[in-house]
Amino acid sequence: MSNLNQAMVEKYRNSFLQEVQANVEEGDWVKMCMQCGVCAGSCPMGPYWEHPPQEIFMMIRAGKREEVLSSDSMWMCTSCYNCIARCPRGLPITHIMHGLAHYADRLGLAPKEQPTRKFANKFWDNLTKKGRVNELKLGLALYFMNGFFEGIKVALANQKLGLNMLKAKRMSIAEMFGGHGVKDSNGLHAILKKAREIELAKADEFKG
Amino acid sequence: MAKKEYSFYPGCSSQKGASGSNYQVSVDAMCDVLDIQLNDIPDWNCCSASIGYAGGGELPRLALSARNLALSEEANPGQDVVATCAACWLATRETKDRLLDNGGLMKETNEALSAAGLKVEANQNVRHMVEVLIEDFGYEGLGQHVKKPLEGIKIAGYVGCQTNRPFGIDGESFENPMYLDKLVETMGAEPITNYDKKVSCCGGALAFSEPEKSQALIKDIIESAYDSGAEMIATPCPVCQMNVEVYQDQINAKYKTKFDIPVVYYSQLMSVAYGKSGKEAGLDGQVIRAKKLEEIASK
Numbered sequence: 001m002s003n004l005n006q007a008m009v010e011k012y013r014n015s016f017l018q019e020v021q022a023n024v025e026e027g028d029w030v031k032m033c034m035q036c037g038v039c040a041g042s043c044p045m046g047p048y049w050e051h052p053p054q055e056i057f058m059m060i061r062a063g064k065r066e067e068v069l070s071s072d073s074m075w076m077c078t079s080c081y082n083c084i085a086r087c088p089r090g091l092p093i094t095h096i097m098h099g100l101a102h103y104a105d106r107l108g109l110a111p112k113e114q115p116t117r118k119f120a121n122k123f124w125d126n127l128t129k130k131g132r133v134n135e136l137k138l139g140l141a142l143y144f145m146n147g148f149f150e151g152i153k154v155a156l157a158n159q160k161l162g163l164n165m166l167k168a169k170r171m172s173i174a175e176m177f178g179g180h181g182v183k184d185s186n187g188l189h190a191i192l193k194k195a196r197e198i199e200l201a202k203a204d205e206f207k208g
Numbered sequence: 209m210a211k212k213e214y215s216f217y218p219g220c221s222s223q224k225g226a227s228g229s230n231y232q233v234s235v236d237a238m239c240d241v242l243d244i245q246l247n248d249i250p251d252w253n254c255c256s257a258s259i260g261y262a263g264g265g266e267l268p269r270l271a272l273s274a275r276n277l278a279l280s281e282e283a284n285p286g287q288d289v290v291a292t293c294a295a296c297w298l299a300t301r302e303t304k305d306r307l308l309d310n311g312g313l314m315k316e317t318n319e320a321l322s323a324a325g326l327k328v329e330a331n332q333n334v335r336h337m338v339e340v341l342i343e344d345f346g347y348e349g350l351g352q353h354v355k356k357p358l359e360g361i362k363i364a365g366y367v368g369c370q371t372n373r374p375f376g377i378d379g380e381s382f383e384n385p386m387y388l389d390k391l392v393e394t395m396g397a398e399p400i401t402n403y404d405k406k407v408s409c410c411g412g413a414l415a416f417s418e419p420e421k422s423q424a425l426i427k428d429i430i431e432s433a434y435d436s437g438a439e440m441i442a443t444p445c446p447v448c449q450m451n452v453e454v455y456q457d458q459i460n461a462k463y464k465t466k467f468d469i470p471v472v473y474y475s476q477l478m479s480v481a482y483g484k485s486g487k488e489a490g491l492d493g494q495v496i497r498a499k500k501l502e503e504i505a506s507k
Contacts, residue, residue: 085374127254169229
């Protein structure tokens with residue numbers, strides 16, 4: 001168990017809902033769900049969720065901490081915002097799913113091999129490095145995220161796709177050597193570091 | 209009409225050699241005709257799109273877009289911020305709304321920005337290029353520039369998700385927005401108004417991490433376009449464009465389909481209708497050539 005996870009278990013021993021309210025983006029909204037299931041029926045990845053959003057919300061209220069945070073479900077979100085557009089109670093479901101996934105990952109409870117967990121983290125690392133996404137490096141990181149040999153296989157399977165993109169000048173080998181980025185990357189990194197500190201301090205102070 | 213100026217947030221995919229670079233080419237051609245001047249936000253950064261959530265967290269993500277807004281307020285005061293990418297627009301607009309809605313977040317965000325000597329007020333409107341076209345020019349105004357009507361091309365307007373939800377275009381419904389069909393019609397082409405996958409999801413970033421699940425969604429989007437008689441798909445979103453265009457080979461191999469349908473941006477339709485060359489309309493950036501548009505452009 002990670003130290004942070006241990007600390008959170010002790011801090012919120014009696015209420016997972018409170019823990020979510022304090023630490024998860026838009027977590028305050030969870031208690032507003034009335035279990036109608038429109039979100040589940042509106043999700044393009046509906047068939048693949050072990051627990052659709054309304055079930056996750058009820059599990060949070062029932063204190064099923066381990067099951068929720070180690071669930072594969074939130075990582076199925078494609079950010080299509082259909083659930084938000086249709087929720088009769090106006091819950092920002094997409095954001096809550098993102099927030100839960102982020103929190104689970106920070107605690108080290110998210111499923112390690114979940115492909116979207118891996119890709120989403122690589123995306124963040126890629127964009128924060130120079131301030132802009134390097135699509136070529138991101139693509140290669142994606143191909144090789146399951147190891148070298150698997151990577152070669154995936155890269156070969158996508159060879160034609162890559163060539164098509166190169167031919168259309170929508171992919172550039174130049175991105176391998178430097179590539180696009182912001183000029184003030186020191187400033188950008190300082191902003192992100194400060195934002196992270198503020199967010200953690202705020203979660204720490206939450207009284208429920 | 210006098211030149212219109214906007215504070216422009218181009219976004220990562222629009223850069224040279226990036227996946228939506230042909231979108232940018234066509235936007236430049238379209239803006240040239242409409243006498244729109246796009247003033248880039250200097251040193252803009254990535255908005256982290258939606259998929260940035262795993263590593264980002266709430267405040268760091270908002271801070272990314274807030275940095276762009278702060279730079280825009282400094283360099284292009286009084287101008288509306290305009291984005292062409294759906295994700296850029298969504299993230300920036302969401303940040304603006306949330307900062308104005310929540311004084312605490314505004315304070316925390318400014319505290320973070322001060323680490324780089326910046327300050328945000330979130331006092332500029334944040335708009336998608338489509339809103340600029342519809343609201344500042346209007347269909348009639350847009351139609352006045354048409355030199356070569358796109359006659360006889362049947363086009364499925366694939367609006368997708370993030371240009372449509374959660375904000376959407378004023379006056380349009382989430383379930384059946386009509387603006388893309390109206391734009392297609394304004395350019396002289398024939399819109400497929402009963403295209404039933406108009407606002408369905410292409411999988412977004414999950415096309416990379418969950419290719420099988422996403423390609424099943426993309427297959428339905430293309431199949432429905434064919435079923436309703438479309439010869440071409442048009443979209444306002446760079447992720448929709450790429451996902452629906454470039455995986456057709458792989459989908460054909462898996463599902464034994466014979467998909468070969470061009471997927472273009474509204475701005476490419478407009479550039480061609482406005483008399484720009486195929487190259488100026490970014491048609492050389494298609495993986496599946498838009499032959500009918502090329503023919504009209506070369507006339």
